[in-house]
Amino acid sequence: MDESTEPENLNPLERFGRDVRQVRLARKITQKRLGTAIGYSEGYVSKVESGTLLPRPSEKFAKGCDTVFGTGELFAGLLERIDEGDHPSWFFPYLKLERKATRILDYSASLVMGILQTDAYARAIFSSSHPRESPDLIDGRVAARLRRREVFDRERPPLLWVILHEACLRTVVGDSEVMAEQLTYLTRVMASPQVDLQVLPFSAGAPGAHTRPFTLLTFDGSSTVLYADGPQGGKLYDSAETLAVHLDSYDRLRANALSPAHSLALIKTVLKEY
Structure with missing residues (x-):
């Protein structure tokens, strides 16, 4: 042609x-x-x-x-x-840093973080949050989200440490079939030496001062940046004071969360309910 x-x-x-x-x-x-x-x-x-x-x-x-x-x-x-x-403009600066990070520390409050989402789970989220978008645009958003997994294909992939509030397991995204697939995927991911995953159970009480999700990215152990959602999209922070507060919060969340083994057991229990 x-x-x-x-x-x-x-x-x-x-x-x-x-x-x-x-x-x-x-x-x-x-x-x-x-x-x-x-x-x-x-x-x-x-x-x-x-x-x-x-x-x-x-x-x-x-x-x-x-x-x-x-x-x-x-x-x-x-x-x-x-x-x-395929990404909102405010998210792309974070995405570029995520590809270079050596450690990714994430706290997810109600939804599984993007890098661990399945196709169907991500599609259900985008279809719900962008109900007037065409299927092609939704397809592009889903594909872009799944591409974030490519960081684990690097020669030296990052260490991913995720704390999921139990609400992430019980908030029904899509339907029971979508949730069953998503939780099954989490159990497989937990077998990777690059991933540590803990669940913060409802029984742990209020999750400290932070009810919003946030992510900490570390680069070669020398510098760290914070990414946190806001009313007009996510934003990056690198001030020493802000980082210190969130690093301390992350340590507290980690201390109050279930161990990886007990977290896996809880995920499997919820999976049976779906």
Whole structure:
């Protein structure tokens, strides 16, 4: 198909794939040769170019294209803008830091944190919070959320420590089937050496001064930032005083939560109810 007949109503992944194909052909490089050069199969390249690789091409692929094509950071930038388009603008600064963090400490008050959500659970949340959005936009949001799991594919993945309030287990998102799948996924995640998960039970009483969720990101053990939700979206904080308060709060939450083993037992008990 030549440019004069190529449809303009392409989604972001299709546009990315089209651009890869156009530059590849201009450089007279085959799909097989491109894939071999950057460590992917010919089939992978084909799916990228057709816009059918889900949730989206990897950062390694985009950077590899830039190296092989000599395009600077063109494709890495295009891929980043795909992510940016599927997230609210106030969240993207956090997302960029999450990808670099060596430790992620999260307190979730009523919903399972995004990086641990299943497709169906995330879809139910977005469908409920954005009831007037088209299915395509919902699909983009869900795919973007699931892509956050890619941090665990890094050569040195971060340590994730999550404290889930029991309300996260009992707030029915979607329906019983969605919740059963979500809790089953949590039990599998807990087997990973990179993940520590504790449940703060209702019996622990009021969860200290913080009823809103928050996340602490640490980088190489030398610096920490706080991400907390607000009425107009999330915000990053790095003041020493604010960090000290939330680090202390996290220690208290961790101390009052169930042990990982007892947390797993509680999750399995609630799972049977679903």
